[in-house]
Amino acid sequence: xxxxxxxxxxxxxxxxxxxxxVSKVPTGDWRAELYLGGSGFGTKILWDEVSASxxxxxxxxxxxxxxxxxxxxxxxxxxxLQVIGKSPLTGIYGDANSGGHFAPELKYAGYDMIIFQGRSxxxxxxxxxxxxxxxxxxxxxxxxxxxxxxxxxxxxHGDDQIRVASIGLAGENKVRFAAIMTSGRAAARxxxxxxxxxxxxxxxxxxxxxxxxxxxxxxxxxxxEIQHQILANEYTPNTSRYGxxxxxxxxxxxxxxxxxxxxxxxxxxxxEISAGVLEKEFLVRRTGCFACPIGxxxxxxxxxxxxxxxxxxxxEYETINSLGARALNRDMxxxxxxxxxxxxxxxxxxxxxxxxxxxxxxxxxxxxTKEDTGGLEPKWGDxxxxxxxxxxxxxxxxxxDVLAEGVKRAAQKFGNGADYYAIHVKGMxxxxxxxxxxxxxxxxxxxxxxxxxxxxxxxxxxxTGYVDAAVERYGRQYLPEIVDGVSTxxxxxxxxxxxxxxxxxxxxxxxxxxxQFPPCYYWPELAKGLSLATGMTLDVAKMKKIGERxxxxxxxxxxxxxxxxxxxxxxxxxxxxxxxxxAKGYSAGPLQExxxxxxxxxxxxxxxxxxxxxxxxxxxDLKDVADSLEKLNRLPNLQAVNHNR
Amino acid sequence: MGxxxxxxxNPPLTTCVGCRTCELACSYEHHKTFNPKKSRILIAQxxxxxxxxxxxxxxxxAPCMEVCPSKAIVRDSKTNAVVIREDLCDGCxxxxxxxxxxxxxxxxxxxxxxxxxxxxxxxxCVKHCPQSVLYxxxxxx
Numbered sequence: 001x002x003x004x005x006x007x008x009x010x011x012x013x014x015x016x017x018x019x020x021x022v023s024k025v026p027t028g029d030w031r032a033e034l035y036l037g038g039s040g041f042g043t044k045i046l047w048d049e050v051s052a053s054x055x056x057x058x059x060x061x062x063x064x065x066x067x068x069x070x071x072x073x074x075x076x077x078x079x080x081l082q083v084i085g086k087s088p089l090t091g092i093y094g095d096a097n098s099g100g101h102f103a104p105e106l107k108y109a110g111y112d113m114i115i116f117q118g119r120s121x122x123x124x125x126x127x128x129x130x131x132x133x134x135x136x137x138x139x140x141x142x143x144x145x146x147x148x149x150x151x152x153x154x155x156x157h158g159d160d161q162i163r164v165a166s167i168g169l170a171g172e173n174k175v176r177f178a179a180i181m182t183s184g185r186a187a188a189r190x191x192x193x194x195x196x197x198x199x200x201x202x203x204x205x206x207x208x209x210x211x212x213x214x215x216x217x218x219x220x221x222x223x224x225e226i227q228h229q230i231l232a233n234e235y236t237p238n239t240s241r242y243g244x245x246x247x248x249x250x251x252x253x254x255x256x257x258x259x260x261x262x263x264x265x266x267x268x269x270x271x272e273i274s275a276g277v278l279e280k281e282f283l284v285r286r287t288g289c290f291a292c293p294i295g296x297x298x299x300x301x302x303x304x305x306x307x308x309x310x311x312x313x314x315x316e317y318e319t320i321n322s323l324g325a326r327a328l329n330r331d332m333x334x335x336x337x338x339x340x341x342x343x344x345x346x347x348x349x350x351x352x353x354x355x356x357x358x359x360x361x362x363x364x365x366x367x368x369t370k371e372d373t374g375g376l377e378p379k380w381g382d383x384x385x386x387x388x389x390x391x392x393x394x395x396x397x398x399x400x401d402v403l404a405e406g407v408k409r410a411a412q413k414f415g416n417g418a419d420y421y422a423i424h425v426k427g428m429x430x431x432x433x434x435x436x437x438x439x440x441x442x443x444x445x446x447x448x449x450x451x452x453x454x455x456x457x458x459x460x461x462x463x464t465g466y467v468d469a470a471v472e473r474y475g476r477q478y479l480p481e482i483v484d485g486v487s488t489x490x491x492x493x494x495x496x497x498x499x500x501x502x503x504x505x506x507x508x509x510x511x512x513x514x515x516q517f518p519p520c521y522y523w524p525e526l527a528k529g530l531s532l533a534t535g536m537t538l539d540v541a542k543m544k545k546i547g548e549r550x551x552x553x554x555x556x557x558x559x560x561x562x563x564x565x566x567x568x569x570x571x572x573x574x575x576x577x578x579x580x581x582x583a584k585g586y587s588a589g590p591l592q593e594x595x596x597x598x599x600x601x602x603x604x605x606x607x608x609x610x611x612x613x614x615x616x617x618x619x620x621d622l623k624d625v626a627d628s629l630e631k632l633n634r635l636p637n638l639q640a641v642n643h644n645r
Numbered sequence: 646m647g648x649x650x651x652x653x654x655n656p657p658l659t660t661c662v663g664c665r666t667c668e669l670a671c672s673y674e675h676h677k678t679f680n681p682k683k684s685r686i687l688i689a690q691x692x693x694x695x696x697x698x699x700x701x702x703x704x705x706x707a708p709c710m711e712v713c714p715s716k717a718i719v720r721d722s723k724t725n726a727v728v729i730r731e732d733l734c735d736g737c738x739x740x741x742x743x744x745x746x747x748x749x750x751x752x753x754x755x756x757x758x759x760x761x762x763x764x765x766x767x768x769x770c771v772k773h774c775p776q777s778v779l780y781x782x783x784x785x786x
Contacts, residue, residue: 073679074669074773101665108680160690209753211678220673227666227775241658279657287694288662291669293775295662299694313694 004029006215007069007533008037009110013133015126017199018059018118022126022133027112033536034621037068039095039506040550041113042084046093047553047625049117052560052632056088056191057174057198059119065106065165065204068509069534072107072212075223076230077511079104079290081165081182087190088198089176089351089406090427090451092558094190096348097455097506098165099289099297100182102206105163109133109208120200125153128206138202142172145344146181153205166203167193168346170394174198175404177351177429181343184313185289185297188348190428190450215535222532226514226521227293235518236294240286242275243296244317249274250464251317252325254485255581256437258430259325260380261357262423262573264580265434269330273320277332287313294513300336307333312340321432322353327360327386334383338390345394354429355403355410356389361421367414374398423571425452426563435570435588436579438463440491442588443595446568447495449554457498458516459491469519473497486582488591492599500547507550549620552612555605556625559634565610568596606636647725648783649703650686650761650768661778663688663696667770674769675759682753685761686770698779700770701748701761703727709740709749709760726763734758 003010003026014023035044042064054060063085070078081103087094106114109128123138141149149166163182170178171193178193179186187193196202214220230236238246248270251257255265271277278300288295302310315336323329323338342349356378362368363378370377376392376399378385392400402410407422407429423430428451435441440459448456461470465483474482474494481489498516501523505515508530514520523540531538555563569575575589600607604616613636617626629635654660668684676683686700707727710718717733718740720726729740729749736756741749749760761768763781771779 074666074673076775108682209680209682211676211680211683213678217677224773227773231775283657285657285660285694286662287696288664288776290664291666292662292664293666295664295776297662297694311693 003027005032005069005534005536006213007073008032009107009112009210011110012112013114013128015114015116015135016118017116017120017124017135017201020120020135022135032069032534034546035550036504036507036546037071037112038066038082038509039084039503040546041066041507042082042095043093043550043553043557045115046084046086047557050086052562054086056086056091056195059117059199061086061195061198063116063192063195063199064113066113066509067103067107068507069530070508070510072104073214073223073533074220074291075510075529075533076227077289077292077294077514078509079292080509080511081187082506082509083180083187083192085192085195087450088174088194089191092426092451092561092563093449093554094192095450095506096180096187096189096192097509098180098182098185098187099292099511100163100185101290102163102165102182103509104290105206105208107208107212108210109206110210114204116199116201119198123200123202125202126204128204128208130207130209141202143169145169146346147184147344149203150183153203157205159207162205162207164203164205166346167196168344168394170194170345170347171197173394173396173404175347175393175396176406176409177348179346179348181346184343186314186343186348189350189453193346214533216532219529219532222529226525226529229525230293230514230518230520233518233520236520239296239513239518240294242279243286243298245275245278245298245315245320247317248320251432253581254437254464255579255583256434256463256485257325258321258432258434260328261326261361261421262430262434263577265437265583266581267325267328267330270325272330273324273332273335278315282332282336284311289511292511292513296513302333302336305333307337310337310340312336312343314343315339318432319349319353322350323356323386326353326357328381329383329386330381331383334387338386341387341390341394345390347390347394350431351406351429352390352393354423355393355407356386358407358410358421358423359389359399359403360385362414362418365421367416367418368399372399420572423573425570426567428452430571434579434583435574436586437581437583438485439488439586439591440494442488442570442591443491443495443599444498446570446592446596447499447599449551449558455512456502457495458502458512459494459498460517460519461494462487462491466519473519473522486586488595492595492602496599496602499551500544503547503550504543507546545620549622552617552620553622553625555612556617556622556629559611559629560632565596565608568610609636611636647703647705648763648781650698650700650763650770651780651782651784652698652778653780653782654778659778660776661688661696661698662776663690663694664775666773666775667698667779670769670773674764680753683759685750685759687750699746699748701727702746703763708743708745712739712743714739721762724763724766727760728762729758729760731757
């Protein structure tokens, strides 16, 4: 039977790796209506199927590869893949998003998503060719890096247009921040690759030849209009030319560029690892993801020196910071080498850089010794330290075995005050925004449902002050504070809006580029695009409700795991120490709690516990969720509190 | 000489980035659906991020036209494009193997060959290319 809405294939794949069974299941109209796609689909499945007792590495965890209604269409940036599972790094809701060409191919094969459960006895891969989908032996691929795995799959099947999502050594070794790679693009965060490893699933290979239909002919012209809106934005040309590395210089100037494990927000040698240097000395070619008009990707190579011959695709801002300034490493060639290693082994560069800087600081303070490191001296500013630690982590060798657990667990193991140097929220290493210099992130990092992450709320307008976008999106009445990076005023409103817009972006599924930054189009345009594609009547109010529903359900998943307001906190260093440049004199300590109060009020969540209220959940059609949280005593009992008075 | 769809680039900055928007535009323009398999332009993706379009050169002396046993391949009088008449094509595939550019494709559902027809003189791939590296130009073959 044909699915009620266009833009969907109307079915998904359900794969039980324990029994080897692969089934095709109808997507269900309700799922599209309530959860849209991508992140929304995954969130609902996790809530329904992965209870609090499930260890992320157990067969009972799910791993979901989801597309959205725009995936595979000509809508700008509609090529992204959303992967969802309970995170081995944080133990709570986890997801990761990747560009490339994998997600559209899955859609062309005729599937809205794939749900994996169970664990295979031996290494396998899922081979999908339109209606045929089967598990195949992957013993010969186990141990191969991600690029080689793709190459082998294409050779074996004699088709160079097969799209592959795979893990490398890091995923196989269950490094808790292992990534899933697709042609050098990473679904990096929260250890989704480690879940694949725990399930003995080496890769998914897909080839599809079917149509993706849209509801209205007008969609095609409207997508073209949006493409031009993106191309005409004043920030797009630089984003295309320099990619995210263009941020290095800009963020360094405002003290938002984490340096020396977040001791500072500016790096003395930032000029040596800037976009200009990348372009002049290393750039091979710009690259782009499926249907993207921006093309932020960079293919780069090292042409001389000790790392000569290094070639990597997709070097970006976060990696330059995490493998560079975070460890005081000013050697751009070594950063490219590190990026290449992380991509090959399938490692999240953000968390990898986070644990490396943590290890260096622990060594400096005598918490970790040469005995622990097997003779290696983790010192600041030594490129070889960064590269050797990457190898050790991917292989879980020596100290790498401890660092592969992430900074939170490693700090518990090291003891002696190591936790002060563990820069994370809820177990996830903090991404490259010093929140003291862009204070929307004081909140954004701690309310993110997957731990310290910039992409859930992605509040860009107070970064360097995007006045026009702020006025257009929120109104003139909030100027000037709303665009002031070192003001907390109005930021809870911006963060909440960003989280809900982001939930829709991750469910559509499109890129944060074009939507959040550059701020080219917003709720109304996305609502119109989704309506034209699906045939649903989605106005802004309906979309906001879906976004809020998804975000609340992610929070509820985390509440069920035991998360409450006490976990919504910046690490001690950020709370106590001052930032640098424009953040000089600012620490998050005095700012965090008032922001949280305001945020919980806006969300109608209980301020004391940070738990969503029944009132809010019922408003979002999540009565069953409220009921089950009540049974667990995780629903704020506001009436009882009032009654007792 | 005739006009055709060509790539003009100047890497590393001005380049085909491999976004395949052209494939989607072509598929929708001709078949009202999004399916790269129904596109008459294909972005070949090679190692080291090399992306380039595989699309008909509209040869003046076209091997496909010569080998077609059904005489289904004709020259469009307005654009000089080499076009396949769907009503005459029996899907034998002779044109596909004869094309030196591998720029003729089998339709994934119907038993016919498909190729670039220059959209009647306003190629949708050129119009939609966000990097502006596809041109509709007379470069001769």
